Amino acid sequence: MTDKNIVPEIPPNMVFRPRLQKIFEDNYKLRRIIYVSAYMGWGKTTAVVEWLTEKKRDAVWFCLEDQIKQTVINSLLTEMNGNSSDRIIVIDNYNLLDEKELEYMNLIITQSNRRFIIISRAELPKMLSVYVGLSVHLIGIDQLRFYESEIVEYFEKWNVSLSDQEISQLNSNQKGWVGSYRYTASLMQAMGESYNRKIQLKALECIYQYLDVELLDKLDRVEKKVMLTVGCFDRLTGEQADLLLDSPNAHKILERFTRRGCFFTFLLPDVYVQHPFFKEYLTYTRSRFLAEDEIAEIYKTAARYFEKKKDTARALECYMNAKEYDGVIRILIQLSKYEVGQTDLWKNRSYYYRLPEELIKKEPALCCGMAMLGIISFHLEQANKWQAYLEEQLKILPENTPERTEVYEKLAYLSIAMPNTSMVNFLNTMKNWAKKVKYEDLQMQKANITWNSPSVANGGRDFTPWLKKAKWIKRPMDAVVIALYGDYGIGVLDVAVAECYYQQDKIQEALVQVISAVSYIEQKGSIIILFAAMTVQMMIMMLLGEIATAKPMLENMRDKITSAKAYFLYPSLEAVCAWVAMYENNYERVEYWLKNDAPDENATFSTLDIFRYNVKLRGYILFEKYYLAIGLAEKLRTVCIAFHRNMDLAQLDMLLAIVYHRMGQKDKAEEYLTEALIRGEKYGYIRLFADEGESLYKILKNFKERPSISKKYLKQVKEATKKIAVLYPSYMILPNNQDKLSASETEVLNLMALGKANNEIADYLNISLNTVKFHIKNIYSKLGVNNRFQAVHTARDKRIIK
CATH class of the missing domain: 3.40.50.300 (P-loop containing nucleotide triphosphate hydrolases)
Known part of the structure; x- marks a missing residue:
């Protein structure tokens, strides 16, 4: 028009x-x-x-x-x-x-x-x-955007019928974009094929041609250069655009793009965000207009800028895109020196894997990183390969050279940081290196002792075999830890001892120990250790029935983590919050965590997430997903055996006992609990069992004495578990499933309470009338009622709706 x-x-x-x-x-x-x-x-x-x-x-x-x-x-x-x-x-x-x-x-x-x-x-x-x-x-x-029902109807207009799988794929690939469905439907009709990779790529080609004609071809030479250059990045500022294009006016062209709707969004104060799909298009298109060396130079310029601004994540990405390996190596080595080295290492693993092996072998820090990646991903053959390579280098390098010292330092670090090394090697390395740091002016690369979990005693390594001797080991080891790690070591042994007291059910001693530690760590120590200390303090408050006091402590933790910019601790903090929510019977909070924040054991497995996996295991049990719980537990068992994680092994057997007991397999449940208690008595675990409360007490109260478990220990565990069962009777136990409505059913019920008819509910929620009737049938069944009036009345009585 x-x-x-x-x-x-x-x-x-x-x-x-x-x-x-x-x-x-x-x-x-x-x-x-x-x-x-x-x-x-x-x-x-x-x-x-x-x-x-x-x-x-x-x-x-x-x-x-x-x-x-x-x-x-x-x-x-x-x-x-x-x-x-x-x-x-x-x-x-x-x-x-x-x-x-x-x-x-x-x-x-x-x-x-x-x-x-x-x-x-x-x-x-x-x-x-x-x-x-x-x-x-x-x-x-x-x-x-097209909703699923609209996608189906649109394709039917083209005489194309879609399966549920095709609808899901289309929705995932094309994000409801109306224009893309036109190309896809016409291609499927013309070719007489179902939705497949060939159709997807052909439709994408048509869309790209459309963007060429409607957008790129309408730009002048300067505008086109700006778009192709800034299109290398997800987001950038006007200042960065001027720098990349060596022009004081590039940002003005970006402003014009935003004003004219060219797939850029402006965010205050000076950030332009590019639509992901459009970035893919420009990546595809760029090689038609710019030579490889021109594209590489764009990335190099950006990488230098980001590195100067200490934006290491974007600098790494740009250096790798430019194949400027020296820049990648320089940043990776620098990151490995920080106390959160394992976190950065895992986050940046793709850069290690993309570097040529011959370049990695030239840098002991990168070899060390590859060994640690093998540990974190639980590919022990990779860890052993790179550790062995460093050991070979140590043999052939001349004595008293910086190169040999660096290799020696990395091997020492691996002995401390790798949880599959024996406790004897760990202790010897700690003591020897403390002397070297003191007398030879050497530095030990910092290891993240907790691996971001809220525990020192059972964090990166399981120190609980020392549990019964913790008080006597603390003083000599304090000096070693401070000598090796300086301020980062402040409070490490105090928190570990507090955890040990807690596990032995010596609550008063644990509280005194941790309160004094928190105060000291807050002043001079590491946020990583403070997180572990505050978690112990919170668990003690919950044990004392002070859950109202414990909850604000979670927010206090969040504030301190945010203030320290220790964002890498957020995932573990969210797992702690989900665990506390189980004690509060906040099932929606737990369900949300499981769906959105919990680690996926079937995706890329990370041993940094062992604590989070253990919380997820409890979530599976809570929501009666028993076979998923068994699968996750057995997956974790392999890791725990390899890493000598005795406390986690006892925990897995205990949780599996709960699983099998709920499945009605009581003999099997007692077998697992027996194994857990044998290990628990050996290392002095009481609270590990007691904190599971009612779910475990149901098994313990009928648990017969065994020669392998002392009467005294069994009595201690039973009594401590009973106290939590009384204090938190609904922990890890869902309310009657009869009353548990899904989110969709609750939404329908709320609309019923407002007096809306079935067709009005369907229209309001954009679902079919049959779906509404299906939800109402489930609501009646779960509430045990026969009509709308009874459903609304019962739901209000039970406080399901207001």
Whole structure:
């Protein structure tokens, strides 16, 4: 359309979308301006036309185009000054206005009393954004995207039937983008094939050609260079754009891209974020316009800038993209020196794996890193290979040379940091290196003692075999730890001893020890050790029945972690929160953690996550996913045996005892519990068992004496477990499943309580009528009722709904 002011026709094969029409209609009654914003190909114009046509709204249409823009604007102004006050004014391609035109149009639109539909590829202008929720309503990608039912209906228009798997794949690959479905449906129809990789790539090729014509080909030479250059990055600032292009005006072109809806979003104070799909397109397109050395130079320039700004993550990415291996190696070596080395190592593992092996062998720090990656990923053959390589280097390098000293240092570090080395080697290395640091002015690379778990005694290594001797070992080992690690070692032994007292159920001694440690660590120590100390303190408060005191401690932990910028501790903190939520019977919080934050044992396995896996194991038990619990436990067992993790082995057997007891296999449950208690008595674990409360006490109260377990120890465990069972009777136990409604069922029930009919509920939730009926049937069954009135009344009585 140009300036003919005629509403366009609905394109063929489009689906009727009542859901979207309702959004337009509801807001048309409440707002004077509806601003429809999305990138090209999202069906903005079609959505507006469909609503105008279906609701028979009187409208005049103005489509801005570069060649005749001023003519259209003049016609628009004439219309605004006319007498047809009831007629809707639609302005399409609003993103084509330049800065001055945009400012002028925003001003006259906000001052007018007419109703407007504005269609734009750009975000809502600042001048209009202040009116959102008042006179302006924004419709964006989230509303325009195709829902699954709409995808099915659209493909049926092309005589293409989709399976559930194809619907899921399309939804995942194309994210509801309307334009992409047109290409995919037409290709599937023409080729007579189901949705496959070939169709996906062919559709992508069509989309890229569309972007070439509609966007890239319309840019001038300078604009094209800017877009191809900044397109190398997910996000960048105006300053970075000027630097990369060696031009003081590059950021102005970026501003123009944002204003015209070219897949860039501006965030305050000076950040431009590129749409991921568009970055993929520019990556595909870039090689057609820029030579390899030009692309490499872009990445090198950016890498140097990011490294200077200490943005190591982006510097690494850029150096690797430029194949500038010296830069990658330099940063990886620097990161390995920090106390959170294992965390950075795991986060950056792809860079280690992509480096040529001959370059890794030249750097002992990288060889050490590869060995540690083998430990973290539980590929022990890789760990042994690189440790053996360093040992060979130690044999052939000349004495008293810096090269040999560095190799020796890395081997010593591996003896301390690798949990599969024996306790004897660990202790000897610690003592020897403490002397070397003191008398030979050598430095030991810092090892993360806890591996980010909230424990020192059972963190990166299981120190609980010392549990019964902790008090006597503390003083001599204190000096060794401080000599090796300086301030990072402050409080390490204090927290370990407090944990040992706690496990032995010596609660008063544990509390005194940890309170004094927390105060000291807060002043001078590491946030990693403080996290472990505060977790012990919190567990003691919960044991004393002070869960109201314990909860604020979690927020205090979060504040301190945030203040220290120790964001790598967040995953473990969230796991602690989920565990506490089990004691509070906050099942929604646990369910959310399992779904969104818990580690996936079936993806890339990481031994850094052992604590989090153990919490997840409890989550599986809570929600009665027993076979998943067994699978995870047996996977962890292999790691725990290799790493000599006695406490975790006892924990696994104890949790499996609970699993099998709940499955009705009581003999098997007692077998596992027997193994757990034998190990527990050997190392002095009491609270490990006691803290499981009612779930374990159900087995213990009928547990017969065994020659392999002393009566005294069994009595201690039973009594301590019974106290927690009384204090937290619902810990790890779901309420009656009869009352447990799903989120969808609760949503339907709330709408029933508001008096909505089935078809109204279906329309409101954008689900089919049959789905609503299915949910209602489940609600009646779970609540034990026969009609709507009973369902609502019962749900309110049980406080399922308000």
